[in-house]
Amino acid sequence: MRKVLGKAFFRRSAPEVAPDLIGKYLVREMNGAQEAYMITETEAYEGLDDRASHASRGRTKRTEVMFGPAGHWYVYLIYGMYQMLNVVTGDDGHPSAVLIRAVEGIDGPGRLTKRLSITRDFNTKKVSKVTGLWIEDRGVRIDPTHIKKTARIGVENAGPVWAKKEWRFVYI
DNA sequence: ACGATGATGAAC
DNA sequence: TTCATCATCGTA
Numbered sequence: 417m418r419k420v421l422g423k424a425f426f427r428r429s430a431p432e433v434a435p436d437l438i439g440k441y442l443v444r445e446m447n448g449a450q451e452a453y454m455i456t457e458t459e460a461y462e463g464l465d466d467r468a469s470h471a472s473r474g475r476t477k478r479t480e481v482m483f484g485p486a487g488h489w490y491v492y493l494i495y496g497m498y499q500m501l502n503v504v505t506g507d508d509g510h511p512s513a514v515l516i517r518a519v520e521g522i523d524g525p526g527r528l529t530k531r532l533s534i535t536r537d538f539n540t541k542k543v544s545k546v547t548g549l550w551i552e553d554r555g556v557r558i559d560p561t562h563i564k565k566t567a568r569i570g571v572e573n574a575g576p577v578w579a580k581k582e583w584r585f586v587y588i
Numbered sequence: 589a590c591g592a593t594g595a596t597g598a599a600c
Numbered sequence: 601t602t603c604a605t606c607a608t609c610g611t612a
Contacts, residue, residue: 459607461607468607469607470596470607473596473597473598476596476597477596477597478595478596478597492595492596492607493593493594493595493596494595494606494607494608495592495593495594495606495608495609496592496593496594496595496606497592497593497594497608497609498608498609500607500608502607515607517607524608524609525607525608526608526609527608527609568607569607569608570606570607570608571607573605573606574607
């Protein structure tokens with residue numbers, strides 16, 4: 417079983433999509449060669465009110481993609497050095513996204529994009545084979561007891577309510 | 589514990 | 601146009 421995930425999968429709330437992405441495969445195609453990595457850690461950023469989300473400041477040039485249709489990449493630069501890879505989720509007009517923080521063998525969102533040569537060139541592009549970066553269901557079933565829920569990382573400034581939400585999902 | 593390193597958004 | 605901030609990481 418090998419299915420490329422599309423809009424139907426991503427067009428749900430970020431806290432629904434994020435745990436479902438654990439066990440799916442991030443596939444990168446470069447100069448004819450494919451590399452696939454099982455996703456092991458994700459974080460959900462959901463809605464205008466989520467103060468940990470870039471979208472909480474409203475529609476800007478950068479966040480516009482988060483307000484758009486599900487199934488597109490949102491890639492941005494952080495600390496002047498690292499690129500963060502997100503998938504836009506939810507309905508068109510509703511800002512939400514899932515940050516892919518780790519895959520099997522590559523721990524950390526900044527390391528992940530560096531290793532897979534993922535840059536802001538992917539920003540706003542579709543999550544599909546044609547862009548060279550997509551996500552597949554390869555039939556791996558992850559038992560919910562193997563998905564740990566925790567608070568998100570690096571969002572202390574979002575205020576107690578949003579910083580405490582257990583929207584980080586880790587494969588254990 | 590700290591500095592690297594540059595885009596972003598808000599203030600002025 | 602300046603300025604603080606930042607969904608991080610490597611070195612110490």
